[in-house]
Amino acid sequence: MNEKAITCKGLTKRFGDFIAVDNISFEVNTGEIFGFLGANGAGKTTAMRMLCGLSFPSSGEATVAGYDVFTKQESIKKNIGYMSQKFSLYENLTVKENIRFYGGIYGLTNAELKEKGEGLINKLGLHSESKKLVGELPLGWKQKLAFSVAIIHQPKIVFLDEPTGGVDPVTRRQFWDLIYDAADSGITIFVTTHYMDEAEYCNRISIMVDGRIDALDTPANLKQQYKAETMDEVFYALARGAKRSAD
Amino acid sequence: MRTLRFLLEKEFKQIFRDKGLLPVIFIMPVIQLLIMPLAANFDVKNINLAVIDHDHSSYSQQLLSKIGSSGYFHITGNAASFPEAMKQIESEEADIIIEIPANFEEQLIKEGAEPIYLAADAINGTKAGLGSSYLNTILADFNSEIRMKLLPQQANTGIDIRSSDWFNPYLNYRIYMVPGILVILVTMVCGFIAALNIVKEKEVGTIEQINVTPVKKWEFIMGKMIPFWIIGMIDFTIGLLIARLVYGIIPVGNLFLLYGFLSVYLVALLGFGLLISTYSDTQLQAMFVAFFFIIIFILMSGLFISVDNMPVWGKVIARLSPVTYFIDVMRMIILKGSGFSDIKIPLLIEIAFAVILNGWAIFNYRKTA
Numbered sequence: 001m002n003e004k005a006i007t008c009k010g011l012t013k014r015f016g017d018f019i020a021v022d023n024i025s026f027e028v029n030t031g032e033i034f035g036f037l038g039a040n041g042a043g044k045t046t047a048m049r050m051l052c053g054l055s056f057p058s059s060g061e062a063t064v065a066g067y068d069v070f071t072k073q074e075s076i077k078k079n080i081g082y083m084s085q086k087f088s089l090y091e092n093l094t095v096k097e098n099i100r101f102y103g104g105i106y107g108l109t110n111a112e113l114k115e116k117g118e119g120l121i122n123k124l125g126l127h128s129e130s131k132k133l134v135g136e137l138p139l140g141w142k143q144k145l146a147f148s149v150a151i152i153h154q155p156k157i158v159f160l161d162e163p164t165g166g167v168d169p170v171t172r173r174q175f176w177d178l179i180y181d182a183a184d185s186g187i188t189i190f191v192t193t194h195y196m197d198e199a200e201y202c203n204r205i206s207i208m209v210d211g212r213i214d215a216l217d218t219p220a221n222l223k224q225q226y227k228a229e230t231m232d233e234v235f236y237a238l239a240r241g242a243k244r245s246a247d
Numbered sequence: 248m249r250t251l252r253f254l255l256e257k258e259f260k261q262i263f264r265d266k267g268l269l270p271v272i273f274i275m276p277v278i279q280l281l282i283m284p285l286a287a288n289f290d291v292k293n294i295n296l297a298v299i300d301h302d303h304s305s306y307s308q309q310l311l312s313k314i315g316s317s318g319y320f321h322i323t324g325n326a327a328s329f330p331e332a333m334k335q336i337e338s339e340e341a342d343i344i345i346e347i348p349a350n351f352e353e354q355l356i357k358e359g360a361e362p363i364y365l366a367a368d369a370i371n372g373t374k375a376g377l378g379s380s381y382l383n384t385i386l387a388d389f390n391s392e393i394r395m396k397l398l399p400q401q402a403n404t405g406i407d408i409r410s411s412d413w414f415n416p417y418l419n420y421r422i423y424m425v426p427g428i429l430v431i432l433v434t435m436v437c438g439f440i441a442a443l444n445i446v447k448e449k450e451v452g453t454i455e456q457i458n459v460t461p462v463k464k465w466e467f468i469m470g471k472m473i474p475f476w477i478i479g480m481i482d483f484t485i486g487l488l489i490a491r492l493v494y495g496i497i498p499v500g501n502l503f504l505l506y507g508f509l510s511v512y513l514v515a516l517l518g519f520g521l522l523i524s525t526y527s528d529t530q531l532q533a534m535f536v537a538f539f540f541i542i543i544f545i546l547m548s549g550l551f552i553s554v555d556n557m558p559v560w561g562k563v564i565a566r567l568s569p570v571t572y573f574i575d576v577m578r579m580i581i582l583k584g585s586g587f588s589d590i591k592i593p594l595l596i597e598i599a600f601a602v603i604l605n606g607w608a609i610f611n612y613r614k615t616a
Contacts, residue, residue: 052459055616073615074461082459086452092264093257104253105462 005030005157005188006051010060013046020046022211023060030156033179033189035199035219038208039239044192045085047208048159051190052082065156078106081150081158081187085165089146091135095126098134099149106153120148140171144178151182158182160191164198176201196231207235209242250462254470262474272440276432276482280489283428284421294378296320297332297341304352310389314345319381329366336368343367343378355393414499414582425494426577427550429486433509434516434570435541437479441520442537444471445612446530458614468609472517479513480506499584508576508590511597515569518604525611544570569600 006028013021021043028034038044049055051064053073062069065079089098099117108116121130124144129137134145143163151158160179164172176198183189191202199205199219206216215222215238219231226234262268296314300307314320323341326332335341346364348354354361365382367375415422448454457467483506490496498505520537527533546552547561548570554562565571572593579585 053615054455054458074463077459078461080459082456084452084455084459086455088452088456090257090261090453091451092261097257097260101253101257102456102460104256105250105457105460107249107461 003030004028004063005032006034006062006064006190008051008060008062011047011050011057011062012059013043013050013055014058019211021050021057024208024211024213025060026206026213026216028157028188028190030188031183031186032203033183033191033201035202035205036190036192036208037194037199037205037235038192039242040194042208042242043211044208045161048161048190048192052080052159053077079156081153081155083146083150083158083160083163085161087142087146089134089142089149092133094133095121095130095137095145098145099152102149103152108153116152120152124148140167140175143167144171144175147175147178147182151187154185155187157188157190160189162192162194164193164195172198196235199231199235205231207238209238214238214241251466251469254462254466255473258470258474262478268440272436272478272482273485276436276486277489279432280425280428280486281493284425284494291374291377291381292319294320294343294374294381295323295335295341296378297323297326297335297344299326299329299332299344299346301349302347302351306352306355306393307347310347310386313389314382314385317381317385319378332366336366339368341368342371342374343382345382356397359394359397421494422496422582423578424550425490425496426581427548427574429483429490430570430574430577431545431548431550432486433479433483433513434544436482437475437513437516438520438541439534439537440478441471441475441517442523442527442533443530444475445521445524446527446533449524449527450529464609464612464614468521468605468612471521472514472605475517475520476510476513479516480509483509496581498581500580501584501586504587504590505577505580508573508580508594508597511594511601512569512573515597515600515604518601518608519569521608522604522611525608544568547571548574550574569597569604572597 004027006026008027009025010023011021011025012019012023024047036044036048046055050057050069051062053064053069053076057069064076067073067075067079069076090101093101096117099120100113103113103116121127124141126141126145129141134142137145147158147160147163150160164175167175172195179189179191179201191198193199202219204216204218205222206213207222208214215225215234217225222234223229223231226237228234228237262272298311300311311322315322323335326335326344329344329346332341332344332346336344344364344366346366348361348363351361351363363386365379367379369375445454448457487498519540523533523536523540527536543564547554547557547565547568549565554565554571557565576585576590576593579589
């Protein structure tokens with residue numbers, strides 16, 4: 001019934017005098033890969049936390065998977081996956097135990113846990129590591145695992161906050177293969193990144209500057225609009241106007 | 248309920264995998280329970296006594312040998328004058344000076360009375376106070392012996408006080424202290440672990456991942472509470488076994504009643520720990536806040552200082568601590584064999600603590616900030 005995975009109208013978050021997210025409005029279509037770009041401190045994470053039901057908006061309105069972010073956070077949480085900037089798996093649990101735990105609290109049955117768990121380990125090629133503590137894995141593997149765990153319950157939307165920060169180019173490429181697979185299976189992807197090559201992989205992108213969304217379109221249209229060869233140039237053109245100092 | 252099972256499974260795996268935490272939970276209390284009761288002994292023995300005997304009579308010798316044989320005093324030596332004895336106090340060789348005047352024997356026989364001068368080093372207040380009072384008792388005793396000899400017809404006048412000490416007939420300090428120390432150990436272990444645990448998840452960032460899942464608040468809190476509750480029960484049981492095997496303390500009262508009270512107490516204590524963790528952002532913060540309160544709880548709990556002897560404000564603080572009631576009930580059940588009707592009121596108060604602290608913690612834990 002709902003074509004839109006996320007709708008957002010005049011969404012604002014204030015911390016005292018500081019307006020972290022300033023009256024942003026946009027929509028994300030179901031099945032889309034939506035890139036959410038912006039310099040450090042532009043307000044991306046704050047906006048994402050509001051959409052995930054982790055933080056109350058100060059004003060405006062928004063729905064995620066058809067549920068209101070003011071009143072239906074717990075319903076939203078059943079329908080989304082989230083991968084935060086901070087690594088969020090338990091480092092002192094093994095790969096298998098993490099999968100079992102997160103699958104379990106999302107309500108997967110034992111049969112599903114077994115099937116999904118094995119499928120996931122196969123897909124990531126983590127057979128020999130499945131009984132290792134997650135803390136012992138290299139960062140790239142951790143991130144791939146964290147993403148796979150974030151979508152283990154086949155959510156409608158998954159929010160990824162700089163999932164490839166600090167990851168090598170080969171692993172980043174593999175990570176995006178996973179994202180495409182997830183998108184193919186019908187999961188809407190909402191992703192923030194600082195890598196402009198990754199921005200090109202998105203269906204549409206928005207660029208946040210000082211808490212506002214200054215541009216929103218397909219990568220091709222944006223390049224045309226800003227008469228730029230690459231997304232890098234588009235980003236510079238917009239981010240240069242920022243008044244807020246980066247963190 | 249299924250969710251809770253997964254939370255518990257995860258929590259237990261993490262606890263038993265934590266090589267730093269396990270000794271803190273299981274070994275530390277054992278060691279402390281073996282050492283602390285031996286040190287926490289308020290019996291004052293080995294009081295060093297400096298003697299100035301100006302009389303050198305047979306009475307003064309009798310008195311000194313009576314003091315020496317009491318077992319509480321160690322006569323460090325004779326001093327010729329008070330300043331000389333004072334030097335012994337200053338160099339901490341002596342705790343108390345006893346000065347016997349010249350003509351002590353003569354005056355005692357002639358006048359029936361002669362003052363003796365005692366001076367105590369009050370820097371160690373306990374030693375000074377108890378030492379002086381022991382000496383007073385010995386002197387009174389000596390006094391009546393002499394009177395009996397000199398004036399046999401008057402010997403049986405006066406009131407003879409005989410007291411007997413119930414529930415701990417030999418006034419053994421350990422019997423009194425061990426149950427209380429056991430409470431403190433369970434309090435420290437469970438209080439700190441509960442306070443630090445959620446904050447650790449905050450620091451690492453995993454709590455945000457939990458907050459974005461459909462896990463309910465009560466499920467999460469129960470998932471944290473139940474493992475530590477079980478640990479508290481195990482620690483207490485180990486402690487009770489040590490009390491029995493090492494100190495020979497066998498609870499006189501009903502064990503079910505004791506464990507019933509313990510189970511409520513642990514819920515209150517863990518609620519307190521969780522409450523601190525909801526207000527703290529780092530483990531360091533939680534540690535200091537927990538430390539602040541637990542020190543007050545321990546000092547005001549009646550373990551070392553009887554609550555009845557505290558000033559009014561002290562009593563108020565003592566009554567606001569869940570630890571106070573448990574120490575009280577421990578002593579009542581273990582030493583006196585008190586029954587349910589005796590501990591009904593502390594139990595109700597402890598239940599109130601449990602409800603308020605946990606309610607507050609659950610209220611203050613926000614999945615959406």
